[in-house]
Amino acid sequence: MTFLTILFEAFMAFWACIAFSVVFDAPKKELVFCGLSGGISWFLYAVLTLNLNPTMATLISTAVVATFSRFASYHRQAPSTLYHIPGIMPLVPGTMVYNTMATALSGQVLETYSNILLGLKLAGAIGAGSILILALPYSFFEIIPKRQKKAKKRVKAKARP
Amino acid sequence: MDDNKLLKLALDAGEIMLSSGAETHRVQDTMHRILSVNHPTGVEALAMSTFLIASVSSDTYGSLSLTRGIYNRSVNFGKICSVNEVSRAFVSGQLSLEKASMRLKEVNEASVYSPLTRIICSGVACAGFTLVLNGAIIDALAAFIFGLMIGVLLKYSRKSKLPYFFSCMIGGFIAGAGATVFHKIVPTAGVNMIIIGSIMPLLPGMTMTNSIRDIMEGHLISGTAKMVETLLIAFSIAGGVGFGITIWGS
Numbered sequence: 001m002t003f004l005t006i007l008f009e010a011f012m013a014f015w016a017c018i019a020f021s022v023v024f025d026a027p028k029k030e031l032v033f034c035g036l037s038g039g040i041s042w043f044l045y046a047v048l049t050l051n052l053n054p055t056m057a058t059l060i061s062t063a064v065v066a067t068f069s070r071f072a073s074y075h076r077q078a079p080s081t082l083y084h085i086p087g088i089m090p091l092v093p094g095t096m097v098y099n100t101m102a103t104a105l106s107g108q109v110l111e112t113y114s115n116i117l118l119g120l121k122l123a124g125a126i127g128a129g130s131i132l133i134l135a136l137p138y139s140f141f142e143i144i145p146k147r148q149k150k151a152k153k154r155v156k157a158k159a160r161p
Numbered sequence: 162m163d164d165n166k167l168l169k170l171a172l173d174a175g176e177i178m179l180s181s182g183a184e185t186h187r188v189q190d191t192m193h194r195i196l197s198v199n200h201p202t203g204v205e206a207l208a209m210s211t212f213l214i215a216s217v218s219s220d221t222y223g224s225l226s227l228t229r230g231i232y233n234r235s236v237n238f239g240k241i242c243s244v245n246e247v248s249r250a251f252v253s254g255q256l257s258l259e260k261a262s263m264r265l266k267e268v269n270e271a272s273v274y275s276p277l278t279r280i281i282c283s284g285v286a287c288a289g290f291t292l293v294l295n296g297a298i299i300d301a302l303a304a305f306i307f308g309l310m311i312g313v314l315l316k317y318s319r320k321s322k323l324p325y326f327f328s329c330m331i332g333g334f335i336a337g338a339g340a341t342v343f344h345k346i347v348p349t350a351g352v353n354m355i356i357i358g359s360i361m362p363l364l365p366g367m368t369m370t371n372s373i374r375d376i377m378e379g380h381l382i383s384g385t386a387k388m389v390e391t392l393l394i395a396f397s398i399a400g401g402v403g404f405g406i407t408i409w410g411s
Contacts, residue, residue, distance in 0.1 A: 009293050016289025016361075022282035023312070023362055025239035025273050042293055079245050081183065082238045085367045090293055092366040098357050101399040105406060127373025134374065 006046040014039035017086040030082055033072050037087030041065045045091060054118075055125045058091050062129030070133060070141045084130065093122040162199045164219040166258055168227045170251075171195040171206065173265045175213045176229055177244050181237035184371045185210070185380040191248045198252055210234075210386040234390075235319060236367050243268040276316055283312030283362050291358030299350050303343045304358035310335050311362055326397040332363045333401025341409040356402055365394040 017038025018031050026034055041061045048057035069083035096119030103111040171192045178188045185208050192206035192215055203218035216226035247268065251261040274282075287308025288301040296304070311332045318328035336359035340352045369391045376384030 009295070012289050012292040016286050016293060019282040019286035019289060020362065021238065022274055023279055023286060023315070024236045025279075027239055027242055027273060030242075078242050079183070079187065081187070081367075082242060085236075085238070085370065088370055089361070089364075089366050090290065092364050092369065094360055094364045095294065095357050097360070097364070097395050097399050098353065098402060101403045102353070102406070105403050123369055124373070126370060127377070130370055131374055131377045135377070 002050070006043060009046055010039045010043035013042035013090050017089060020089055021082075021086045024085075026082060026086075027078070030076060030078055033076065033083055034086040037065050037068050037072070037083045038090055040068060041087045042090045055121050058122055059125040059129040062088060062091060062126050063132050066130045066133035070136075074138075074141045080134070084134075088126055088130070091122070091126060093119040096122065162258055164199065164217055164222055164225055166262070167196060167199055168215055168217060168225060170258060170262050170265070171215050172213055172227055172229045173262065173269075174244050174248055175206070175208060175215070176231060177240050177265065177269050179208060179210075179213065179231050180233050181235065181240040182367050182371070183241045185375050185383045186378050187241075188213070191244070194252050195248055208383070210383040210390070234325060239271075239273045240268055243271075280309055280312035280316060283315065284308035286362055287311070287358045289358075290361040291354050294354060294357055296351065296354030296358060297349075299347060300354040300358070303340065303347075303350055303355045307336050307339045307355070307359040308362070310339070311359060315362065326393055329363050329394050330397040330401040333360060333398040334405040335401075336360050337402035337405025338409055339405070341406055345409070352406075360398055360402065363394075363398055365391045368394070 014035040018035035020038075021031055021034040041064070044061035044064055045057050048060055052060075065087035066080075066084060069080045069087060072078075072083045073080035096115050100112055100115040100119065103115055174195060175188050175192045178191060179185075188208040189206050192208070192213070193204060196204040196206060196215060196217055200217050200219075205214075205216045207214040211231055213229045213231065214226065215228075216224065219225050244265065247256065247261055247264045250256045251258075256264065284305045285308070288305040291301045291304040292298075314328055314332055314335065318331075336356045340350075340355040340359070343355060344350050344352045368387050372384050372387030372391055374384075375381075375387060
């Protein structure tokens with residue numbers, strides 16, 4: 001049952017991230033990949049939070065999304081930011097922004113501070129998770145492309161006759 | 162190749178990229194590549210979060226340097242991608258200097274989607290994120306409506322010269338006030354989920370990630386500046402939400 005819920009949420013994250021990328025003018029042919037990165041990130045986050053604390057789960061899923069965006073960037077010849085930001089969007093601590101406000105309004109000082117701290121922790125986890133992968137040199141992500149080049153040649157060879 | 166025009170091209174490319182939310186490293190790299198077409202050495206391209214500097218030691222003119230202030234910042238993936246393509250084509254020699262600057266002008270004015278599509282997608286994104294964060298279907302419906310309103314707001318705030326945090330504040334107010342009113346009409350709806358979903362398009366996710374990336378890559382000034390911007394936007398959203406809740410709350 002939980003697995004089904006997680007799948008449904010990941011599916012919704014896929015569509016939400018596509019809509020989000022449309023709001024920020026992503027090119028039409030890249031939309032599916034933007035959505036995929038969002039779906040992957042939420043799926044991983046939801047699965048990991050079953051056992052880990054949110055900060056660790058955020059760190060790992062951001063790192064995976066960053067890896068995905070680097071590979072996608074190499075294959076699709078577009079900046080990696082395009083795939084990276086929609087993927088991070090479900091993990092951005094918007095909940096903390098709201099919770100901080102709500103607790104501050106009702107005068108719960110300790111909860112306010114703990115929410116601010118948790119928000120900063122999540123933000124730091126997102127930053128650290130992305131930089132771990134994005135700081136790697138470009139050549140590191142050229143491992144797989146050999147296959148892609150062959151595939152391109154095959155397509156060309158098929159197309160010529 | 163005219164060095165003045167080359168500098169102008171580099172700054173145009175940098176300006177479009179920086180005002181559409183590209184990270185400092187990418188902007189500097191693009192400008193550096195464009196300038197290096199004519200000058201293998203002695204090129205310097207700097208990008209801060211609010212201004213650009215490019216300088217070149219030219220054979221005909223001596224030392225040349227241009228600066229440009231960047232006054233509007235938004236998020237636009239399409240422009241980053243197309244500037245990237247143009248600069249790549251220019252560096253590899255497929256585009257001439259004049260054609261490249263023409264293309265950059267076109268890129269700056271073009272937009273991929275019609276305003277209506279964008280507004281509807283803003284609503285869909287809000288509803289989707291509400292469902293992702295475990296909201297009920299009625300919450301998603303409410304978030305869809307407020308998302309549409311925030312989409313309209315974002316569209317008009319791009320054109321008008323409002324302070325950049327003002328639209329976030331109004332958006333937060335729409336989400337907060339709308340959610341409390343909706344909760345009074347439909348008592349089963351949860352206020353938290355509606356608000357969290359509706360403020361999603363306003364959240365400074367890109368600025369936050371870029372600021373941390375910039376700091377870790379050593380661009381300390383732009384990183385800290387962006388971090389301040391992130392905090393300001395987050396606090397203005399929270400302020401708007403709080404204002405909206407307290408007006409109709411209790």
